[in-house]
Amino acid sequence: xxxxxxxxxxxxxxxxxxxxxxxxxxxxxxxxxxxxxxxxxxxxxxxxxxxxxxxxxxxxxxxxxxxxxxxxxxxxxxxxxxxxxxxxxxxxxxxxxxxxxxxxxxxxxxxxxxxxxxxxxxxxxxxxxxxxxxxxxxxxxxxxxxxxxxxxxxxxxxxxxxxxxxxxxxxxxxxxxxxxxxxxxxxxxxxxxxxxxxxxxxxxxxxxxxxxxxxxxxxxxxxxxxxxxxxxxxxxxxxxxxxxxxxxxxxxxxxxxxxxxxxxxxxxxxxxxxxxxxxxxxxxxxxxxxxxxxxxxxxxxxxxxxxxxxxxxxxxxxxxxxxxxxxxxxxxxxxxxxxxxxxxxxxxxxxxxxxxxxxxxxxx
Numbered sequence: 001x002x003x004x005x006x007x008x009x010x011x012x013x014x015x016x017x018x019x020x021x022x023x024x025x026x027x028x029x030x031x032x033x034x035x036x037x038x039x040x041x042x043x044x045x046x047x048x049x050x051x052x053x054x055x056x057x058x059x060x061x062x063x064x065x066x067x068x069x070x071x072x073x074x075x076x077x078x079x080x081x082x083x084x085x086x087x088x089x090x091x092x093x094x095x096x097x098x099x100x101x102x103x104x105x106x107x108x109x110x111x112x113x114x115x116x117x118x119x120x121x122x123x124x125x126x127x128x129x130x131x132x133x134x135x136x137x138x139x140x141x142x143x144x145x146x147x148x149x150x151x152x153x154x155x156x157x158x159x160x161x162x163x164x165x166x167x168x169x170x171x172x173x174x175x176x177x178x179x180x181x182x183x184x185x186x187x188x189x190x191x192x193x194x195x196x197x198x199x200x201x202x203x204x205x206x207x208x209x210x211x212x213x214x215x216x217x218x219x220x221x222x223x224x225x226x227x228x229x230x231x232x233x234x235x236x237x238x239x240x241x242x243x244x245x246x247x248x249x250x251x252x253x254x255x256x257x258x259x260x261x262x263x264x265x266x267x268x269x270x271x272x273x274x275x276x277x278x279x280x281x282x283x284x285x286x287x288x289x290x291x292x293x294x295x296x297x298x299x300x301x302x303x304x305x306x307x308x309x310x311x312x313x314x315x316x317x318x319x320x321x322x323x324x325x326x327x328x329x330x331x332x333x334x335x336x337x338x339x340x341x342x343x344x345x346x347x348x349x350x351x352x353x354x355x356x357x358x359x360x361x362x363x364x
Contacts, residue, residue: 016046023035032183046111048101069086083111122141122147127141127168127174136152141166143167143168274299340356342357
């Protein structure tokens with residue numbers, strides 16, 4: 001379980017997956033899934049989908065790998081998108097596996113074809129068909145410890161035909177999986193690479209000019225540095241994630257409090273403005289001063305449009321949600337006499353328009 005978590009940690013923090021877009025690995029319900037990389041920045045290790053590279057197998061009649069490297073350098077000169085893996089078949093031949101990435105594959109410190117990772121988990125002569133989509137799939141197998149893959153075509157359209165193309169028995173054991181399932185193979189492949197002298201499984205994917213340097217410093221310096229750096233990055237990432245979550249929660253609380261305060265202030269300002277306008281109007285209207293002192297009490301929920309004095313009665317026009325309730329409250333005032341509706345109320349958009357007339361007696 002601990003080793004499984006360690007391999008998941010490596011995939012999530014150091015590896016990415018390219019399928020036309022750069023994706024990062026995330027874990028959901030103990031399964032690896034892809035999440036699009038927002039800044040589209042390549043990770044340290046980029047696993048490339050089978051659709052974005054070509055695979056070529058070349059056999060040279062030489063007895064050592066160094067001679068094969070010289071020959072491949074002459075044939076594949078100035079091809080920066082190629083990587084090579086060498087297999088010694090016997091004392092007189094070297095098998096070179098050539099991967100050629102497409103130009104749109106981003107450059108990274110290490111680029112690994114996904115068929116290499118998946119192939120590390122397979123037994124010899126076992127065929128795996130991976131369905132990318134409904135009409136798109138490819139085959140992978142391991143023949144004499146050499147990983148071979150091929151895309152499905154109208155001619156190469158079954159595991160039996162693929163087996164025949166790589167000189168396997170047509171009855172070779174085969175299985176079919178979906179694209180989503182292969183991400184779990186990556187965990188086992190990472191563990192397999194670690195078992196093979198830690199970096200032997202991935203060092204082939206560095207540029208040729210860097211291999212000598214890695215051979216001299218890998219075991220004495222690079223592995224401790226990578227482990228310490230990974231541990232530091234992991235702990236730092238956890239701390240920053242928790243701290244960011246805490247800041248986000250506090251910020252959300254502060255934002256909510258500020259919004260509430262602004263709303264309260266806005267409501268208070270509106271009431272103060274209304275009160276100031278009513279006070280100013282009352283002071284300028286000597287004859288209607290008394291009636292405004294009464295209607296002012298209901299100004300918070302009533303909008304007055306006109307107040308006038310006619311035939312010894314004050315006539316009040318306006319709108320509110322309940323004109324009947326307003327009439328009841330006005331009638332309850334000791335200074336109000338004979339308050340009544342002059343016309344039937346009219347409803348519009350949830351409010352009632354009213355015309356109320358009343359007589360006001362001054363109380364000494």
